Amino acid sequence: MISETNREIESPANAKRFGGDIFYVLESEIQIGDVDAYGYVLFNKKREGLETNSFYNRSIDIECAIDGKEFRNPVDQFKRTAGNFERYFEYTLEGKTIHLSLYRERDEVEKKFDDLKNELEVMPLRVQKVETLQGLLFIFFISLILRAILLRRAREAKLLDKSSIEEILMELSKLRAVKVGGKWRLTEVSKKTEDDSGEDGN
Known part of the structure; x- marks a missing residue:
């Protein structure tokens, strides 16, 4: 029901007020076994904001605690620190130093x-x-x-500090390759595209 109503639930027509808060409410028919019933999906943006804020605060705390740091047993340290947030991270090891994928x-x-x-x-x-x-x-x-x-x-490559991923893709879309003497070569590359592709040209 949540998946089916996800796109339309925030319609102004579904807004209801309860205790001073706004809830979006949608009623939908649902079958439970052989029983036809009615279900209600409620969505509260205020609570969504609080939960999102809490989630990212916790994930950033975990990153600050272990990312780029060396531990005697990095895997055990990651599991202890991340706890039930473990599933939201991926990590690689460089010796005994742990690196998190955000x-x-x-x-x-x-x-x-x-x-x-x-x-x-x-x-x-x-x-x-x-x-x-x-x-x-x-x-x-x-x-x-x-x-x-x-x-x-x-x-x-720290490219996201100055360009969005969409802007980078737009620049890269200007690249063209031609086959010369059995080898593929790039046509002339603009200065911005060269910068966006990294200093080493990779």
Whole structure:
């Protein structure tokens, strides 16, 4: 029910006031076993903000406590420090130093995947075969993987301090490759595109 009502629940028509707070309320029919029933989905933006704030405060505390630091047993230290937040982080080890992959990177990909899912809601009306839809899903999935790789490399190169990921993609889209003498070569690269691709040109 939550998934089905996610896009429409914040409509002004669904706003109700209770105890001075605004709740968005949607009623929906639902079948529980053989019983037809009615369910209600409630959404409160104030509570969402508080929970989001609490979540990121805790995740940043974890990052500050262990990211880039050396421990005698880094894996055990990560598990103790992260606790039930462990599933929101990925980490790599460099000797006994632990490096966290930020949850925010994963969150960025999940948001983009949500965008794709919303766009795909009309896709079955435009394709004639299940195989075609599966192909589209596969292409979207690969694009998300590539975006995640680019996002990570852009962050490591500190490119996100001066450009958004969308601006970087726009510049990279200007690149063209031609085959000369059996080898692929890039055409002339603009100064901004060269800067966005990193000082070493990679």
